[in-house]
Amino acid sequence: TNYDEMVTQETVDIYENEPKRKLEYHKTLAQQPFESETISEELSSYVVKNEALYVRNHAPVPRIDLEDHSINFSSQIDDKMSNLSIEDLTQGFKTQCIYSVLQCAGNRASHDQASNGVNGFTGTSGENIGVGMMGNIKWSGVSAADVLQSIYPRECLEELLQEEELYHVNFVGADEYETSTPLSYILDPLNDCLFAMKMNDVALTPDHGYPIRVLLPGVAGARCVKWLESVSISKKPSKSPWNRHYYLRKDGSHIQQLPLQSILLSGNRTELGVSVEGVAYSGGSSAYIEKVVVSVDGGVTWLPSELRRDEIQNDDSHGFHGWVRFVGFIPLAEKLAGDMDIEVICRAIDSDGTTQPEVSLQQH
Ligand code: MTE
Numbered sequence: 521t522n523y524d525e526m527v528t529q530e531t532v533d534i535y536e537n538e539p540k541r542k543l544e545y546h547k548t549l550a551q552q553p554f555e556s557e558t559i560s561e562e563l564s565s566y567v568v569k570n571e572a573l574y575v576r577n578h579a580p581v582p583r584i585d586l587e588d589h590s591i592n593f594s595s596q597i598d599d600k601m602s603n604l605s606i607e608d609l610t611q612g613f614k615t616q617c618i619y620s621v622l623q624c625a626g627n628r629a630s631h632d633q634a635s636n637g638v639n640g641f642t643g644t645s646g647e648n649i650g651v652g653m654m655g656n657i658k659w660s661g662v663s664a665a666d667v668l669q670s671i672y673p674r675e676c677l678e679e680l681l682q683e684e685e686l687y688h689v690n691f692v693g694a695d696e697y698e699t700s701t702p703l704s705y706i707l708d709p710l711n712d713c714l715f716a717m718k719m720n721d722v723a724l725t726p727d728h729g730y731p732i733r734v735l736l737p738g739v740a741g742a743r744c745v746k747w748l749e750s751v752s753i754s755k756k757p758s759k760s761p762w763n764r765h766y767y768l769r770k771d772g773s774h775i776q777q778l779p780l781q782s783i784l785l786s787g788n789r790t791e792l793g794v795s796v797e798g799v800a801y802s803g804g805s806s807a808y809i810e811k812v813v814v815s816v817d818g819g820v821t822w823l824p825s826e827l828r829r830d831e832i833q834n835d836d837s838h839g840f841h842g843w844v845r846f847v848g849f850i851p852l853a854e855k856l857a858g859d860m861d862i863e864v865i866c867r868a869i870d871s872d873g874t875t876q877p878e879v880s881l882q883q884h
Contacts, residue, residue: 534580539726545572547652550645553577554727557652560785563799566831566845567619568655570719575727576624576653578762582694582747586731589749591715593671596690596754602671606731609715612670613662618712618737618835619842621801624653625740625767625775628783628880635879640768651783656799656843658833659735661716665707672753679703690758691734691745698760699767701736701743701776703753710806710839712737715748737841738804740775742767777804780876782812782846782868789862793851796825799843800868806839807870814848814866819878822867823850 535552546556554577562572590603604612629641629649641647668689669676679686687703706713716735717724724730729746736743742762757763757774767775782800794816800809813822825848832844850864867876 537583538581541575541727542571545569546574547650549649553579554581555645557650558655559652563652563655563783563785564797564845566656566828566833566842567658567720570657570722570725570728573622573655573657573719573728574624574653576741577695577727578697579695581726583726584694584731584747589731591732591748592750594750594752595672595675596752597675600672604667606717609662609667609732610717613666615660616663616712616714616836617658617660618714618837619656619658619833620712620735620737620837621654621656621841621843622735622741622744623655623778623781623801624649625742625778627651627653627781632880640766651785653741654781654783654801656801657719658721658835659714659716660718660721661714661732661735664713664715664734664736665709667715668703668706668751668753675703675753676707679707687753687755688757690752690754690760691743691748692750692752692760693729693733693745694747694749697745697762698758699743699745699763700754700758700774701739705739705776706736712837712839712841737837737839738777738802738806740767740778743776779803779881780805780868780870780874782866782876784864784866787864793849794862794864796848796850796864796866797845798848798866799845800827800866801843802840802868802870805870805872805874806841807872807874808840809844810869810871810873812844812846812848812866812868814850814864816850816852816862816864818863819865819867823848825866 549555558574590605594601685702688700690700692698714735732748733746784798787796800812812825815822825846828845869875
């Protein structure tokens with residue numbers, strides 16, 4: 521009995537400090553660690569509400585005191601080391617504000633599985649992921665390229681002078697989640713990478729990385745480390761389990777840039793035809809969405825949709841990282857106007873001329 525008491529006393533609920541969540545905005549995929557999709561209704565606006573943005577945690581949410589927090593910058597090449605507080609960052613570097621989609625590498629895993637068969641999510645709680653692991657947010661913070669250039673000037677210069685990738689930047693969160701991204705991506709001004717401290721003009725919420733997170737527009741959400749605690753530079757990608765075993769393509773390479781994407785969020789059928797709405801996002805190309813076309817005959821004929829470019833806000837970005845909403849109307853021929861089910865499909869084309877493929881590309 522003594523032993524039993526001891527065990528009871530020492531059992532700690534590591535999830536007892538989880539933040540309060542507005543669960544009505546989420547389709548919960550897993551409770552502990554919390555994992556959710558944003559419900560489709562909440563994706564139908566240019567910017568998603570902070571409390572509605574999908575959450576993907578790998579551990580309990582760390583609670584961080586802003587005053588005590590600093591970020592450790594080190595190098596795996598030499599013994600360079602420095603610490604910067606949030607104040608050092610905000611005082612020392614220009615604040616930037618950009619609209620960017622954050623999207624999990626697993627978004628639409630169920631669609632991928634339906635078209636390509638078994639994927640990395642098959643048999644896990646992620647296999648039913650629909651379209652909601654994505655959202656467009658107004659992020660503010662300091663330019664990650666500026667910060668890295670001031671801390672690692674030699675490596676950044678070398679990287680800028682070389683054709684091939686030389687360095688990787690490793691990011692570690694206070695929950696010990698760690699991953700890396702090539703330095704070349706972060707240094708490219710078109711990518712507008714941030715150390716973000718605000719979402720939609722207020723401090724990051726605990727679930728989304730308070731007080732500071734990495735935000736790499738166009739790159740898989742998995743690389744956008746929350747509760748950022750340390751940064752290091754190295755010649756090899758991070759060896760953390762998250763980086764070595766997860767968020768990989770079938771050939772074992774790391775998923776970084778995301779592909780062109782368009783998603784139908786809702787549809788309404790009347791006697792005259794079908795009206796639909798959705799969002800399109802150019803992923804890691806920094807291009808803008810040129811058009812989104814819709815079809816009710818499986819892609820034999822396509823009709824253009826109307827892009828809601830009027831909603832797009834000015835920001836400090838050099839490339840396009842936000843989504844654009846589209847609305848489409850497809851008049852129905854009489855023979856289609858009966859009771860039969862109608863399947864609507866959409867396809868985005870970006871300003872580089874890239875067209876979304878018919879099914880997600882199978883990576884070999
Ligand atoms: N950063 C830390 N420190 N811990 C995490 O579990 N999850 C990653 C990434 N950054 C994660 C993290 C994954 S897989 C995704 S998709 C995004 O954060 C999700 O960000 P969000 O929860 O703010 O939507």
